[in-house]
C-alpha cells in the first residue's frame with residue numbers, strides 16, 4: 001500500500017459545503033444512508049435511510065439485534081463495502097462530504113482520521129508478523145517520515161495504553177502468543193495508532209469473556225479520555241451501552257428507530273422495540289428467581305421482504321392495524337426534547353410504559 005505524504009493536510013483546499021442540517025461542530029455526520037445488496041430473491045435492504053451525527057468527546061452507541069445493519073453502516077462510512085452494494089446518501093467528515101474529496105485525502109481520512117476496530121478482530125491480525133510489526137505498519141502507512149526508533153517507541157506506548165503488560169517484550173511476540181483479550185487490545189492499539197478523530201468499534205468485546213470484556217471497555221474509555229476522540233460503539237448489548245455511551249441510536253431492520261441520550265433511552269424509551277430490549281435485560285437490583293424477563297415475540301424480519309409500514313409492526317404490542325402501523329413508515333419525531341426522537345406512530349403511548357411493566361412474575 002502506498003504511503004501518503006505527511007504534508008498533505010487531509011482537508012486542505014476543501015471547503016465545508018455541508019447542507020444546513022449538518023452541524024458544523026460534528027466530527028462525523030451520516031445523512032440518508034441506504035445500502036442494498038442484490039440477491040436472488042431481490043434486493044436486501046441492509047440500511048434504510050439512516051442519519052446521525054457524532055461530536056467530539058462523545059461515545060455514541062449503535063444497538064440492535066443481529067442483522068439490523070450496524071456493521072454495514074460502519075463499513076459504508078469506511079468505504080469498505082463490496083462493489084455490488086448499492087449505496088446512496090452522504091458521509092461528512094467535519095462538514096466535508098467524503099464523496100467530494102480527492103483520493104489521497106480520502107485515504108488519509110479513512111484509516112487515520114476515521115479508524116475502525118473490526119467485529120472479527122480476533123482473526124484480523126496476520127499470524128506471520130509480530131504484533132509490534134503490525135502496529136508499526138499501521139503507523140508508517142500514514143506517516144512515512146517517522147524514524148524507526150520513534151516508531152518503536154510509539155508501538156510500545158500504544159501497547160501500554162491499551163493495558164498490555166511488559167509491552168516492550170510483548171511487541172516482539174506473534175498473535176498466537178496473545179490471548180483473545182490481548183489480541184483485541186492489540187487491534188485497538190492498531191486502530192488508534194494515528195490518533196483518529198473518530199474510532200468505530202464494531203462489537204469489540206462479543207468474542208470475549210465477561211471479565212475481559214470489561215477490561216477492553218475500560219481501555220476504550222481511557223483512550224477516549226486521553227485523546228478526546230469520538231467513539232462509535234456498535235453492540236447488540238444494551239448493558240455495554242449503558243455503562244459507556246453518551247448517546248444511543250437503536251436500529252431495527254436497517255432503520256434507526258430511536259435516538260437519544262443514554263438516560264432518555266433507558267428511562268423513557270419511546271419506541272416499542274427499545275422498550276422490549278430493555279425489558280429483556282435483567283436489572284442488578286432484581287431478584288432473578290422472581291422475575292421473568294420479557295421476550296420480544298417473533299423473529300427479526302427478512303430484509304428482502306421488509307414488513308410494510310413500520311417494520312416492527314408484526315412484533316409490536318402497541319400496533320394498530322392495518323392503519324397506520326402497516327401502511328405508513330413512521331418518521332423519526334420528538335415528543336418533547338428535540339434530540340430524543342423515535343420512529344413510532346404511538347410513542348406517546350409507549351413512553352407511559354416502563355420496561356419493568358413487561359416483565360412478569362416467575363411461577
Ligand SMILES: Nc1ncnc2c1ncn2[C@@H]1O[C@H](COP(=O)(O)OP(=O)(O)OP(=O)(O)O)[C@@H](O)[C@H]1O
Nearest residue numbers: 037044046065066067068069070071072073236303
Ligand atoms: N456483503 C454482503 N452481501 C450481502 N448481504 C450482506 C453483506 N453484508 C451484510 N449483508 C446483509 O445485510 C444485513 C445487515 O447486516 P449487518 O452485518 O450490518 O448486521 P449487524 O447489525 O452488524 O448484525 P450482527 O449483530 O450480527 O453483527 C444482513 O441481512 C446481512 O446478511
Ligand SMILES: [Mg+2]
Nearest residue numbers: 070071072119
Ligand atoms: Mg455486525
